[in-house]
Amino acid sequence: MISPNSLDFLYLKLRNTIDFLYQGLLQRLCQIPVELELQQENLLAMYRGKLAEQFIAQELIAWHDSNLFYWSRDARGSNAEVDYLIVCKGKIYPIEIKSGAGGSLKSLHLMLENYSNCPEGLVFYHGIYKNLSDQKLVFLPLYAIAGIGKE
Numbered sequence: 001m002i003s004p005n006s007l008d009f010l011y012l013k014l015r016n017t018i019d020f021l022y023q024g025l026l027q028r029l030c031q032i033p034v035e036l037e038l039q040q041e042n043l044l045a046m047y048r049g050k051l052a053e054q055f056i057a058q059e060l061i062a063w064h065d066s067n068l069f070y071w072s073r074d075a076r077g078s079n080a081e082v083d084y085l086i087v088c089k090g091k092i093y094p095i096e097i098k099s100g101a102g103g104s105l106k107s108l109h110l111m112l113e114n115y116s117n118c119p120e121g122l123v124f125y126h127g128i129y130k131n132l133s134d135q136k137l138v139f140l141p142l143y144a145i146a147g148i149g150k151e
C-alpha cells in the first residue's frame with residue numbers, strides 16, 4: 001500500500017480524476033454508438049487512451065489498493081506526470097499507460113533518473129512484453145496488470 005508518509009521524498013498526489021467502477025459507464029458517457037465500436041480494430045485509439053487508463057485504474061483498485069496515486073514534478077512550469085504508482089517489496093514502480101505508438105515517456109524517464117527507489121518503470125500498452133533494461137523500462141500488455149506485484 002502506498003501512503004504519503006512512506007513516500008515523503010516523492011511529490012505524489014491522490015489521483016484527482018474520475019475512475020469509474022465499471023468500464024461500460026465510461027463507454028456510455030462517450031456516446032459513441034456500439035455499431036461504430038464494433039467496426040474498430042483498436043478501441044484504445046478510439047477513446048484516446050481513456051479506456052486503457054480506466055481499465056488499469058480498475059485493476060489497480062481490485063488488486064492493489066483503493067487509493068490511486070500518481071507523481072507530478074513539483075517545479076514551476078513543469079507538466080511532468082506519471083499516470084500511477086504502486087509499491088512492491090518496498091520499491092516504487094511508476095506506471096504509464098499508452099494507447100498508441102506515440103509518446104516519448106519523458107516524465108517516466110525523469111522520475112527514474114531522480115528517484116533511486118524506483119528500479120524500473122512499467123509501461124502498459126496494446127502490445128507484447130518487452131524488457132528495455134538499458135532504459136529501466138518494461139513494456140507489458142494491458143491484461144498483465146493483474147499479475148503485477150504477485151510473487
